[in-house]
Structures are given as structure tokens and as C-alpha cells.
Amino acid sequence: MNCMVVESGGDRVVIDCGLMFPNAEQALGVEVIAPDLAYLRAAGKVDAILLTHAHEDHVGALHYLLREFPEATVCGTRFTLAVVKEKLAEQGIAADLHAVEPRTMGMVGNHIDFEPLQVTHSVPDAVGYALLTEAGLVIHTGDFKVDWSPVDGKLLDVRRFAELGETGVACLLSDSTNAEREGTTASEREVGESLMRIFAGPMAKGRIVVAMFGSNIHRAQSVVRAALAQNRKIVLLGRSMQTNVRLALDLGYIRCPPDSFVDPEAAGHFPGRELVILCTGAQGEPRSALARLALGEHPTVHLEKNDLVILSSRVIPGNDRTLGNIIDHLMRRGCRVMSSSTGSTELVHTSGHACQGEQRMMIDLVRPRSFVPIHGEYRMLAAHARTAEAAGVSPLACVIAEDGDAVELRKDEIVAVVPNAVSAGRLYLDARGGFADVGEVALRDRQLLAETGMLVCLCVLDHKSGEVVRGPELLGKGVAGLDESRLAQARQAALDALAELAPAQRTDHGMVEEALRRAVRSVWRKGLEKRPMVLPVVLEM
Ligand SMILES: [Zn+2]
Known part of the structure; x- marks a missing residue:
């Protein structure tokens, strides 16, 4: 940023x-x-x-x-x-x-x-x-x-x-x-030479999938060269890969014969050993081309035993877990997976x-x-x-x-x-093109809701006397320990808290809400050491 x-x-x-x-x-x-x-x-x-x-x-x-x-x-x-x-x-x-x-x-x-x-x-x-x-x-x-x-x-x-x-x-x-x-840092050319050897080597029995950032045009050029040297055609998967490579071809940043590429729709007509699949998703992005291949969800390209998947990028910290899941799925399909961390002596990525x-x-x-x-x-x-x-x-x-x-x-x-x-x-x-700023406060609330859930405490009071007409009633979503006895306990705590308020205080919305919030929360804190978000709703009749 x-x-x-x-x-x-x-x-x-x-x-x-x-x-x-x-x-x-x-x-x-x-x-x-x-x-x-x-x-x-x-x-x-x-x-x-x-x-x-x-x-x-x-x-x-x-x-x-x-x-x-x-x-x-x-x-x-x-x-x-x-x-x-x-x-x-x-x-x-x-x-x-x-x-x-x-x-x-x-x-x-x-x-x-x-x-x-x-x-x-x-x-x-x-x-x-x-x-x-x-x-x-x-x-x-x-x-x-x-x-x-x-x-x-x-x-x-x-x-x-x-x-x-x-x-x-x-x-x-x-x-x-x-x-x-x-x-x-190692030169990008060394990665190109590595890819050349891998594509010609014994691991390259079936399809070769290379996952990387779509904008890394130099590496895409190296993949294209290595593919052509082995008489393989290239299939581009993932939107940013397709866009970037198209731009690079148009502007002459990638050079290759025009028939080097095969549409994804036609990929099924080629034997695996004649294809290289260049795709996005090396960071484990859940909806990326690589994730779909790993889950067998791609409509026209299917990976199978002996296909080789090369993860040609550094994993950004925080993405390792989702990427790990994808590698698990690839291995379940019988694919071999190479990355800079799989102990291979070949250089498949450089910074x-x-x-x-x-x-x-x-x-x-x-x-x-x-x-x-x-x-x-x-x-x-x-x-x-x-x-x-x-x-x-x-x-x-x-x-x-x-x-x-x-x-x-x-x-x-x-x-x-x-x-x-x-x-x-x-x-x-919220959205890439939009302007809807979620805001830090809303984001903190979302975080809290995700961690603790939310309790609504509903209460109807007489607008003159402040006496409880109905309630308090409790409604919880995503809250741990939401059983009947704890709910009863919380209702009682809320009633006690209201009773402790003087009549004049009971007509003050802010005070009533705060008393309810504290009472309900204390039940969860004492019993479970949890602090769910409590939303008091006070109505007057
Ligand atoms: Zn940069």
C-alpha cells in the first residue's frame, strides 16, 4: 500500500x-x-x-x-x-x-x-x-x-x-x-535455467503446472521458453495471468510463436505431457486457479497422478496455512509438488x-x-x-x-x-471498485462478534414508573454456554440490576442499558470467562 x-x-x-x-x-x-x-x-x-x-x-x-x-x-x-x-x-x-x-x-x-x-x-x-x-x-x-x-x-x-x-x-x-x-538475490535468469532443467527432467512425466504472480512477465517468458523446448503448449489460467500475459504479448515483452498457447477449453484434447499450465494462486488464494485445480473444480483442466506442480513464489507470511491445504489436496491427487521450501536443489523462485x-x-x-x-x-x-x-x-x-x-x-x-x-x-x-469504507470501529465490532458472539437483552419498561412491564428476554447468536440455566441466571441478574436502580434512574435509558449490559455480561464472565457483546434494547410503554 x-x-x-x-x-x-x-x-x-x-x-x-x-x-x-x-x-x-x-x-x-x-x-x-x-x-x-x-x-x-x-x-x-x-x-x-x-x-x-x-x-x-x-x-x-x-x-x-x-x-x-x-x-x-x-x-x-x-x-x-x-x-x-x-x-x-x-x-x-x-x-x-x-x-x-x-x-x-x-x-x-x-x-x-x-x-x-x-x-x-x-x-x-x-x-x-x-x-x-x-x-x-x-x-x-x-x-x-x-x-x-x-x-x-x-x-x-x-x-x-x-x-x-x-x-x-x-x-x-x-x-x-x-x-x-x-x-x-539470485538472477531471474537462474530461475529460467532451473525451469529448463526441470521441464526436461524425470519429474516432468505429465502436466506441468507453474503457479506464480500474473505480473511476473520475465518468469512467464522463462516458462514459455522451457515449455516450447519440450514441445509443450501453454494454458493460461486465472484472470490476472491471462490479462498480464496478453498485455505482454501485445507489447512484445513476451516473444513466442503465436500457436504456443492453448485455450483452457481445449486443454482436455491434449495429453498431459504436451501441456504446461501457467496459473495464479501460488499464495493459496482460496478462489484462485490453483485452488480450483487442487480441488478438482476446474471445468476443463484436471490434474492427475504424476502431474508436477511448481510453486514459483515466496509464500507471504500468513498465507502458509491456506497454501498448505492446497498442497495437501494436490498430493491427494497424486501430484508432485515443488517449491522453494520442499528441499529441491533447483531454484524455482527468486525475489x-x-x-x-x-x-x-x-x-x-x-x-x-x-x-x-x-x-x-x-x-x-x-x-x-x-x-x-x-x-x-x-x-x-x-x-x-x-x-x-x-x-x-x-x-x-x-x-x-x-x-x-x-x-x-x-x-x-467492501468491494474493489466501491467506496464503502467499513471503518475501524465496524471492523473491531466484526472481530468481536466473530470471537465472542452477541447477546440481545430486551426489556419493556413503563415510561412513567420505570417498572418492568415485560422481560428481560435474552437472545444469543454465536455465544458459548447458551443453555437454559445460564439464560435464567442472566435474566435474574438483569432483574436484580434493574431493581437496584432508583425509580428516577429507571427512566434514564442510558443508565438502564448500562445496568443490563453489565449484569448479563457478568454471568458469562464469572461462569465462562467470556465477554460476549451485549446489546441491551429498552422499550418504553
Ligand atoms: Zn513491486
Whole structure:
């Protein structure tokens, strides 16, 4: 959920606007989490939006931003804009899209010059940005790794980063995702070579399924190459896989003969050993193509004994359990499953993010006067700051800024970090395209209801005397220990609580409700040490 604002001399640039998918705890009816744009709304103006690359956590919430700032120019490279255009069309949003290229300068408003900087990452056409502001040159790396043999041959622009370093960089903002990992990441090409060997090897008896992120076009290209080398055709399953590969084919980012692909509907006509199935779902997403294959729910593609499933991605913590279930189902079908954690010596995945060695190299090239680690949890930011200090950046000039903090730069120097300078909350949205923010309070209630259930305590009182006319009656949903004797006990506790109130207090709704809530809850707390949500309903007659 990346979204950063740069302001200089009255001009305002937003770098990326991504969304996030909820984890199991947040999932209670929430489909996506988007950044709260209240600060920008109050500020009233966005001159341009610079996009670094086409991942959801960098461009997924762009349509929310554009609905509020339709006039803002959206700048991105070719592949990024192709993906964005598709997403905006789905939402019915027109935008001023402006294609940019590395080593070509652009300008935002009157005070910010920018230049895209080519980087390597797990999606084509990823860039960072150099921003020439009134306070000096700022470099934002975007997501990056240093791949010396990228599948598409487009290297990280080491020379340009170094040149900018020579001219003097006021501040470097750099990707911290792998800041806790030593060394360097393996090249995407090594994964390609691995796939080539696996496809030619003894494990490849039947179908080969490769599950991965749809946007990893370099890897998709490697899978296509390995498939064609074994005279296999490729079947694409999962919407994001189909969309991304189609875009990549149209734009020439994947090259192969036009008859390399087979429609899923026709897959049944081919023997298993002539097919490679490239699908989404490597994170264990319950409705994904891989989950359907594992459960035997796909209408035209069926997996069987001796099929090989390769999970070509890192499992995001929190997803391991659902993915584990899918692996169980695949194995029940007799499939063999390979992943980076199954002890295979073959490399079936590599990260798109720089490890410490590459992060250090970036700092050495740019030699910034100050450093702000970005992208990652606090511990990763802290580890990255240590790397910068080790590289010679003054400890005073390495600052960790969290969501909502502002970093103030003046004449090449960080002069202040203002904590919580802007509101930077999260919007929990019911639907991807919609605007219905579930809100943190409702979400807490949903959590509580899921954990403890709810009791309704209904009571009718005489509006003058406050005497109980009917009730109290209790109704429970999802509450543990809901038996007749406990209900009777709770009814009695509620009656006693009402009796303890003075007549005048009994005509005060708030007091009556509070007394009922406390009385009913105490029965569950004493007996079961549970605190179900109690909803008192008091009516007057
Ligand atoms: Zn990324």
C-alpha cells in the first residue's frame, strides 16, 4: 500500500498509489485496503502522479486517487501504463496518461523536474525517479533488485545512478523489503535455467503446472521458453495471468510463436505431457486457479497422478496455512509438488527485491547526504538504516519515517522529521471498485462478534414508573454456554440490576442499558470467562 507525496515550491507529486489485500484477521468482509487520501483532499491539488511499476501495491488504488483528482497527469513507463489503463477502464475512469522513458526529463508544475531511472524488478519496465526539488536532488528507487542478467536484458541503470551521485544527492529513498537478508538475490535468469532443467527432467512425466504472480512477465517468458523446448503448449489460467500475459504479448515483452498457447477449453484434447499450465494462486488464494485445480473444480483442466506442480513464489507470511491445504489436496491427487521450501536443489523462485549487498551498492553509487528507507515493516527500515550508516551516511542523516510522518528537506539537508504530520490511515473497503469504507470501529465490532458472539437483552419498561412491564428476554447468536440455566441466571441478574436502580434512574435509558449490559455480561464472565457483546434494547410503554 505504497503512496508517497513530494512537495516543493507549491507543486505536489504523488509517487505510487497502491492497495493491500487483507490478512485473515482483517478479512471480515473487507476485500481491499486502500490508503486514506484525506491529506491530499484537504491539500486540494495534485500536479502529477509518478508510477514506479505495475504491482498492485503500487498502482492498485490509483482509481480512488483519480476520482478525486481527475486532472492529475499520470506518468509511467509503457508496461505500467498498459496495466493501469486496463484497470482504469474496468472502473470507468478516464485519465491523462503520460508515457515516460528512462533518461528523459519531465517536469511537474514549475518546481519539480523528474527523470525515470531504469531498475530491475519482478515486473517489466520498473523505474525509480530522480526528483530535482528546491531543496536538492532526491532519488526514489521504487522496488528494485540488482539483476546482472535480466531475462529482458534491461539492466539497472548503474551508470545513471552513479552520475547523479557525482552531482550530489540530497536524499535517497530506497526499497527496504529484503533489508534483513544478507548477500544478494539470485538472477531471474537462474530461475529460467532451473525451469529448463526441470521441464526436461524425470519429474516432468505429465502436466506441468507453474503457479506464480500474473505480473511476473520475465518468469512467464522463462516458462514459455522451457515449455516450447519440450514441445509443450501453454494454458493460461486465472484472470490476472491471462490479462498480464496478453498485455505482454501485445507489447512484445513476451516473444513466442503465436500457436504456443492453448485455450483452457481445449486443454482436455491434449495429453498431459504436451501441456504446461501457467496459473495464479501460488499464495493459496482460496478462489484462485490453483485452488480450483487442487480441488478438482476446474471445468476443463484436471490434474492427475504424476502431474508436477511448481510453486514459483515466496509464500507471504500468513498465507502458509491456506497454501498448505492446497498442497495437501494436490498430493491427494497424486501430484508432485515443488517449491522453494520442499528441499529441491533447483531454484524455482527468486525475489524481486534487493538484499543487503544490493542495497549497499545503491547507497555507494548514489552517496546521498541523507537516507530514508522506504517499503517494508519497521524492522526492515531499521536494518536498512544500519546498512546506510555502515556505508558512511551520517547516522543523524539516516531517518526512519513511518506512515503519516513528514520529512523536511532544506538545502540538501534533512532539517526535521515531523511525526504524524498528516493523516495516513487505511480505508477498509467492501468491494474493489466501491467506496464503502467499513471503518475501524465496524471492523473491531466484526472481530468481536466473530470471537465472542452477541447477546440481545430486551426489556419493556413503563415510561412513567420505570417498572418492568415485560422481560428481560435474552437472545444469543454465536455465544458459548447458551443453555437454559445460564439464560435464567442472566435474566435474574438483569432483574436484580434493574431493581437496584432508583425509580428516577429507571427512566434514564442510558443508565438502564448500562445496568443490563453489565449484569448479563457478568454471568458469562464469572461462569465462562467470556465477554460476549451485549446489546441491551429498552422499550418504553
Ligand atoms: Zn513491486
